[in-house]
Amino acid sequence: MLSREENELLCRVGRDTQMGQAVRHFWMPAFLSSELPEPGGDPLHIELLNENLVAFRDHNGQLGLLDEMCCHRGASLTVGRVEECGIRCIYHGWLFAPDGTVLETPNVPDGRFKARFKAKSYPVREAGGVVWTYLGDPDKVPAFPDFPALTAPKQQVLATFGIFGCNYVQVLEGLLDSSHLSLLHKSQLAAKDLPDIAFVRKTSHMQFDATPRIEVEETEFGLHYGAIREVDGHAETNVTGFIAPFFILNPNDMTIITVPLTDEKTGFYLIAYDGESRYGEEPLSSQHLKATGFDRASLEAFGMTRKTFGTTARPQRANGFHQDRAAMRAGHFTGLPGLTPEDLVVAVSGGGIRDRRSEHLSSADAAIAKMYRVLLRSARQVSEGGKPVAYGQSVASLRGRRVRLPLGTDWRTLVPDHKLVRAKVA
Numbered sequence: 001m002l003s004r005e006e007n008e009l010l011c012r013v014g015r016d017t018q019m020g021q022a023v024r025h026f027w028m029p030a031f032l033s034s035e036l037p038e039p040g041g042d043p044l045h046i047e048l049l050n051e052n053l054v055a056f057r058d059h060n061g062q063l064g065l066l067d068e069m070c071c072h073r074g075a076s077l078t079v080g081r082v083e084e085c086g087i088r089c090i091y092h093g094w095l096f097a098p099d100g101t102v103l104e105t106p107n108v109p110d111g112r113f114k115a116r117f118k119a120k121s122y123p124v125r126e127a128g129g130v131v132w133t134y135l136g137d138p139d140k141v142p143a144f145p146d147f148p149a150l151t152a153p154k155q156q157v158l159a160t161f162g163i164f165g166c167n168y169v170q171v172l173e174g175l176l177d178s179s180h181l182s183l184l185h186k187s188q189l190a191a192k193d194l195p196d197i198a199f200v201r202k203t204s205h206m207q208f209d210a211t212p213r214i215e216v217e218e219t220e221f222g223l224h225y226g227a228i229r230e231v232d233g234h235a236e237t238n239v240t241g242f243i244a245p246f247f248i249l250n251p252n253d254m255t256i257i258t259v260p261l262t263d264e265k266t267g268f269y270l271i272a273y274d275g276e277s278r279y280g281e282e283p284l285s286s287q288h289l290k291a292t293g294f295d296r297a298s299l300e301a302f303g304m305t306r307k308t309f310g311t312t313a314r315p316q317r318a319n320g321f322h323q324d325r326a327a328m329r330a331g332h333f334t335g336l337p338g339l340t341p342e343d344l345v346v347a348v349s350g351g352g353i354r355d356r357r358s359e360h361l362s363s364a365d366a367a368i369a370k371m372y373r374v375l376l377r378s379a380r381q382v383s384e385g386g387k388p389v390a391y392g393q394s395v396a397s398l399r400g401r402r403v404r405l406p407l408g409t410d411w412r413t414l415v416p417d418h419k420l421v422r423a424k425v426a
C-alpha cells in the first residue's frame with residue numbers, strides 16, 4: 001500500500017519530478033533499429049519520459065534524435081524532410097544536423113544567425129537491435145550499459161517492442177510476480193500446441209504451483225528474488241533480477257526494459273539472448289516472437305505498435321479488453337490468446353496510473369513491495385543531491401536464472417554477483 005504522494009513520486013517521470021530526474025541518469029531504449037532501417041527513411045515520432053522527440057536517419061546513415069518541435073516557430077519535425085545531412089523543417093526550410101547544429105535558415109538573410117543556437121539533440125547509440133539514448137545532463141553522460149546481449153553477435157540476439165497503455169510500474173509489477181504465472185497464464189502454459197523452444201519448456205511447469213516460496217533481497221543495483229516451486233522432488237528455481245529503474249533480468253534468458261513513454265504509456269522492450277541460441281535467425285526468431293506474443297499480428301491485434309496504439313485495437317472497456325467470454329465458459333481461464341495479451345490486459349485494466357492506496361500486498365508480492373521501496377529511495381537520493389540506485393554500476397555479470405536444484409539449495413549460489421545491501425538500507 002502506498003500513500004497518494006508516494007504513488008505520485010513512484011510513477012511520474014516528467015522532467016520536473018523527482019523520479020523524472022532520477023531516471024534521466026540512465027541510458028534507455030528510444031526505439032528499435034528496425035524501426036528506422038534505411039538512410040533517408042521516414043522520420044519517427046518518439047515519446048520518452050513525457051517528451052516528444054523526432055528520430056531520423058539521414059541520407060548518410062547518421063542517426064539523429066532531436067526535440068520534436070522545430071526551434072524556429074515550433075512546427076513538428078515529424079512532418080519534415082530527411083535529407084543528405086539532417087532533417088529539414090517544411091515550414092521555413094531550416095535544416096538541422098543530427099547533433100542539432102543549424103545548417104541552413106533559408107528565410108533569414110543574415111548568414112551568421114544560424115550559428116547563435118542549436119536544436120536540442122540527444123546522444124544515440126545502437127546496440128542489441130535497439131537505439132539507446134540519454135536524456136539527462138549532457139555533462140554527466142554515464143557509461144553505456146554493459147548487458148552481454150548488447151555486444152553479442154547479431155544472430156544470437158532478438159530485440160522486440162510493444163506498447164502497454166499504463167504506467168511503467170504496473171508493467172514492472174507483472175515481471176516481479178512469479179505466482180501470477182500459475183494463475184493468469186495457466187491455460188497458456190497448459191496448451192498443447194506451443195513450440196518446443198527453451199522459453200516454453202522452462203515455463204510450462206509453473207502451471208502446477210501457485211504458491212512458490214518467494215525470497216527477496218535488496219541489492220546494490222535493485223533486487224534479486226528467488227521463486228521456488230517443488231516439482232517431482234526438486235526445487236524448480238527462478239531467479240529474477242531487477243536493476244533500477246526499469247531493467248529486468250528475466251529467468252528465461254530475456255532482458256526486459258519497461259521504458260516510460262509517458263506517465264500512462266510504457267514501451268516494453270524484450271531482448272532475447274542466452275549466449276548460444278540463434279534468436280536472431282529463423283526459425284527460432286519467429287517461434288520466439290509467437291510464443292511470447294510479440295509477433296506482428298498479435299501486436300497489431302492488441303494495439304501495441306506505434307501505429308495501432310491509438311486505435312480501437314487497444315484493449316479497453318469499450319472492446320471488452322478483447323476477452324472471449326465463450327472460451328472462458330468453455331474452460332479457458334482468461335479468454336485471451338497469449339501470454340502477452342494476458343499480461344497487457346491485467347496491467348492496463350487497473351487504469352493509466354493504478355491507485356495503490358487500497359491494495360493489500362501479500363507474501364506473494366514481496367518483490368513488488370521491495371521494488372517500490374528501491375525506486376522511492378532512489379528518487380529521494382537524487383532529490384537530496386545524491387545518485388540514483390544502480391547508477392554507474394556494471395551489469396555485465398548479473399543474471400536471471402531458471403534451474404532445477406536439489407531441495408534445500410540456496411538460490412543465491414546461482415547469482416554470485418548478488419551484491420546484497422540489506423544491511424546498509426534503513
Ligand code: FES
Nearest residue numbers: 070072073089092
Ligand atoms: S517553424 Fe521550422 S523552419 Fe520555421
Ligand SMILES: [Fe+2]
Nearest residue numbers: 174180185343
Ligand atoms: Fe505474465
